[in-house]
Amino acid sequence: MKNFTSRSALKFSALVLSAGLAVTLNGCDSLTGGGDAKQNAGAGMHRMPQVGIQKAEPTQVPNTLSFTGRAVPFTIAEVRPQVDGIITERLFEEGQHVSKGDILYKIDxxxxxxxxxxxxxxxxxxxxxxxxxxxxxxxxxxxxxxxxxxxxxxxxxxxxxxxxxxxxxxxxxxxxxxxxxxxRTKIKAPVSGMIGRSSFTKGALVMNNQAEVMATIQQLDPIYVDFSVPSYYAAILKRAMKKNPEMNIEKFPVTITFDNGEKYEHTGHIKLSEFSVDESTDTIILRTEFDNPDTQLLPGMFIRGSVMTGYHKDVYLVPSLSLSRDTLGHAFVMVLAQDGTVTVRPVKEKGLYKESWVITDGLQPGDQIIVKGLQFIRPGIKAAVMGAKPDAAPSATKAPENAKEGK
CATH class of the missing domain: 1.10.287.470 (Helix hairpin bin)
Structure with missing residues (x-):
């Protein structure tokens, strides 16, 4: 029992001695290294976030209207017999081009x-x-x-x-x-174009004015694309024509973009704009015409198009990720003031142009728009520009020559 008590006393003494040594060492650190700790803390407090900026420069971008539609044959003809009889020959290959006047079928x-x-x-x-x-x-x-x-x-x-x-x-x-x-026992192609499947074969009986079509011919070069556009687009086009009296509606260039982002190589033009509005959708049909020599555009194809009506002048381009919106949907950007303070700038945007927002109001030439490091800032704090040289620190005063070595 005595031995157990002695061993317990020794362990307690060792613990007390260790604690005292630790307190002594901490005290020494506080005496000798306290200045360095405060200096490091001060440096952490004054370290500013780095941001990338883009200076606002006024420019101009095309004013385009975007819409969707479908391709429609330039000419479509349904081949039907005009006399009764039995087909003795079919003289065309399905899916091939035929010319006006070519004999397609022969009837007995x-x-x-x-x-x-x-x-x-x-x-x-x-x-x-x-x-x-x-x-x-x-x-x-x-x-x-x-x-x-x-x-x-x-x-x-x-x-x-x-x-x-x-x-x-x-x-x-x-x-x-x-x-x-x-x-008429020789059934001829009424128009030139691509002929589809034949619904009748040799030996079939056909009759004058029958409902069923023997074959369909579609002229695809040129080709129409009918776009369904909001009715107010018509007013925009009219205003654009008033600004450019020498241009009529057919002179506005129309471009097509495929789903993979590629542009169609041929530019189209507007043929007509419907004079009535679809009450159920509040849209009108804008018919456009495109050259289609390689038959890239096929009837029924869903197509995205746009028409340029002029230019937006004195606007600013801001990278898409640099524009944010508040809870009400209002757009704003972060701007670095001349004194390095981060500020919020409400802006008005006019849509995207080549992955940049088109800003029509809210910016001034030379404004420093923050485009990088947005996650490290908030309004009111100071920030530094990435890569900018810091202000030169004042040089240390040289000691006089006679002060050296205690002289």
Whole structure:
């Protein structure tokens, strides 16, 4: 029991001695290093955050209106038969270009050829009857003069002549109709363009004025793009035309941007603007026309477009990440004042241009817009510009020569 008490006393003494040594060392540190600690603390207190700035410079950017729409064929023609019959040949490849007048299908023409031949024979018959009627009239005219026949006989001869002439004209019209129907057994392309799938094959029976389309031809070069735009865009375009009297609506350039960000190489122009507004969507249709030699634009394709109506002048460009908004949605940027104080500057923006916000109000030339280090600052604190040289510190006063070595 005594040994246990002695060992406990020794341990307690050791702990007390260690604590005393630690207090002594801390006291020494406070006596010898206190000045350095205060100096380090002061340096930490005066260290300012570094920020990157961009000086505000007025510039001009294109004033563009953006919208979406779909491509529409320049010309579209649905091929249907104009006579009844059975298809004997199909003379085109599906999906290929056809020219106006190319024969697409042939219909069995035996019946129509027979009708044409009969119409020709009827004309020859009518011509013979007409010749005979003319001879009778001439003969009766001589006989009437010598009272060999009555005038009634001459009148009958003249009526027969007139009837023969009318029959000849009717038969000529019948021949023309037969010729047209015979020609229509060759179904031709009404326009030039790309032809789609054929709905009928060789041996199929087709009928005049049938509802089902045999094939569809679409002219794709040039091609229309119909954009659905807000109705107030029409007012903007009219104001732009008033500012530029030499420009009409067709001279405003229209550009297309694909979903991958690439620009379409051909610039289009406005063909027309609808005169009525869709009440359900408050939009109008803006029809534009583009060259399409490589058929990059296809009917029904969803397209993003824009039209330039002029320029925004005396505006400022601010990187997209440098503009923030408050809880009410008002835009602002952080500006570094001349004395290095961070301030909040409310601004008005007009949308994005090449990944920068277009600022129309709130900035002045030479303003230092903070574009880097925004996470380290807040309004009212001081900040330093990244890479800026600090002000030169005052040089230490040299000791006089006679003060050296205690002299």
């Amino acid at each position: 023409d035996e019946t129509y050829q027979a009708l044409y031949d009969n119409a020709q024979a009827e004309i020859k018959k009518s011509q013979a009857l007409l010749t005979n009627a003319e001879l009778k009239v001439k003969r009766n005219q001589r006989l009437v003069k010598i009272n060999a026949v009555s005038e009634q006989v001459l009148d009958d001869a003249l009526a027969t002549l007139r009837e023969a002439k009318a029959n000849l004209e009717a038969n000529k019209a019948a021949l023309k109709t037969a010729s047209i129907n015979l020609e």
